[in-house]
Amino acid sequence: MNQFQVKKNRFSEHRVAQDSHQQVLQDGEVMAKVESFAFTANNITYAVAGDMIGYWKFFPPIGNDTSGWGVIPVWGFAEITESKADGVSKGDRLFGYWPPADTLKMKPVKVNPQSFIDGSEHRQELPVGYNVYRFADKAGQKDARADNERSLLFPLFLTGFLIWDAVKEASWYGAKQIIVLSASSKTSLGLAYALADDADAVPTIGLTSKGNVDFVNSLGVYSRVATYDDVTALDSSVPTTIVDMAGNNELLGKLHKHFGDNMKFTVNVGLTHWENAAPNPDVIAERSEFFFAPGQMQKRIKDWGAEGFDKKLNSFVLDTAEKCRSWLSVKEVSGLGGLESIYNAVCEGSANPNEGIIVRM
Numbered sequence: 211m212n213q214f215q216v217k218k219n220r221f222s223e224h225r226v227a228q229d230s231h232q233q234v235l236q237d238g239e240v241m242a243k244v245e246s247f248a249f250t251a252n253n254i255t256y257a258v259a260g261d262m263i264g265y266w267k268f269f270p271p272i273g274n275d276t277s278g279w280g281v282i283p284v285w286g287f288a289e290i291t292e293s294k295a296d297g298v299s300k301g302d303r304l305f306g307y308w309p310p311a312d313t314l315k316m317k318p319v320k321v322n323p324q325s326f327i328d329g330s331e332h333r334q335e336l337p338v339g340y341n342v343y344r345f346a347d348k349a350g351q352k353d354a355r356a357d358n359e360r361s362l363l364f365p366l367f368l369t370g371f372l373i374w375d376a377v378k379e380a381s382w383y384g385a386k387q388i389i390v391l392s393a394s395s396k397t398s399l400g401l402a403y404a405l406a407d408d409a410d411a412v413p414t415i416g417l418t419s420k421g422n423v424d425f426v427n428s429l430g431v432y433s434r435v436a437t438y439d440d441v442t443a444l445d446s447s448v449p450t451t452i453v454d455m456a457g458n459n460e461l462l463g464k465l466h467k468h469f470g471d472n473m474k475f476t477v478n479v480g481l482t483h484w485e486n487a488a489p490n491p492d493v494i495a496e497r498s499e500f501f502f503a504p505g506q507m508q509k510r511i512k513d514w515g516a517e518g519f520d521k522k523l524n525s526f527v528l529d530t531a532e533k534c535r536s537w538l539s540v541k542e543v544s545g546l547g548g549l550e551s552i553y554n555a556v557c558e559g560s561a562n563p564n565e566g567i568i569v570r571m
């Protein structure tokens with residue numbers, strides 16, 4: 211088996227590790243062959259927050275000399291190649307959370323016609339949203355474009371949908387506008403589409419880097435677009451809520467200082483600008499809160515029931531993915547070598563924001 215690994219404390223360093231041991235299934239276990247997965251800044255954040263949130267624990271590194279190495283999880287599809295578990299058969303296809311590797315051995319529990327949970331011992335303490343595997347169309351019936359969009363957009367638009375829902379529930383935290391940081395990221399765009407579709411929502415300002423401003427403007431999904439250099443030119447008399455996908459504390463400090471009491475609330479979501487995450491004294495911590503998508507999802511499943519939640523979410527993701535077809539260009543790369551070839555660009559943020567990278571194994 212081959213597995214893509216990164217150095218946990220310096221994740222720009224990566225390698226493909228091998229393990230030639232034959233993997234033997236015990237009763238109740240299945241073997242899945244990874245087919246394809248998306249790779250975006252979200253996956254880099256799994257490395258940045260690897261120790262904090264436990265992302266390193268999902269898929270232990272294989273091979274010799276694994277000390278200091280970790281595996282970044284990815285979203286995508288796999289096919290069952292062998293099964294010793296009831297309700298799961300050879301040839302079943304699954305959508306879920308995988309290691310960037312050839313295969314994954316799992317132990318399905320709570321199997322139903324729609325999904326199962328990987329009950330492997332080491333995953334039990336981890337958030338259940340990441341341990342669910344949903345049955346997908348089998349080979350021969352599958353729609354490659356829809357599958358790529360699901361890998362690329364589903365986890366990110368799920369988050370955009372949940373942020374919209376949470377901020378709306380909080381009556382926009384009393385703000386008259388929402389500033390979205392790292393506006394070109396797919397998670398931000400998911401949120402922006404949700405806000406643009408909501409007649410009750412307050413106007414939005416998308417803040418992005420100079421190089422991405424034309425792209426973001428061309429989408430017409432934010433009420434207004436500005437660059438990180440324009441922060442002090444924004445009207446500080448407008449009560450403002452910030453949704454932060456960047457995690458750039460220098461930028462946040464500038465915004466908090468500029469808006470002062472009119473900075474009503476900051477929702478900390480992402481860390482695309484992970485190089486600038488050092489604490490900044492101007493950040494108003496008491497009006498900032500970390501947003502963890504699986505937590506808000508559990509809350510809404512409780513409120514709306516699993517079926518009600520899935521219905522609302524799927525309708526939002528499918529509609530929004532449809533809107534992205536005019537600009538989203540899927541770039542497929544081949545195998546773990548392909549992942550190695552694009553990894554640094556995604557890490558550094560130099561990948562083109564209108565591209566979505568799919569690794570086909």
Ligand SMILES: NC(=O)c1ccc[n+]([C@@H]2O[C@H](COP(=O)([O-])OP(=O)(O)OC[C@H]3O[C@@H](n4cnc5c(N)ncnc54)[C@H](OP(=O)(O)O)[C@@H]3O)[C@@H](O)[C@H]2O)c1
Nearest residue numbers: 250251252255392394395396397418419480481503558559
């Ligand atoms: N808390 C949660 O539950 C949750 C759930 C899902 C996603 N997220 C987070 O949302 C963020 C966005 O993820 P995504 O997959 O949607 O991103 P993406 O589409 O891959 O976003 C790419 C954009 O991010 C910025 N960027 C990426 N790397 C950068 C770097 N090294 N330096 C500067 N800018 C960089 C650039 O945007 P700009 O030029 O516009 O800054 C770039 O165009 C991630 O941090 C992700 O973890 C959080």
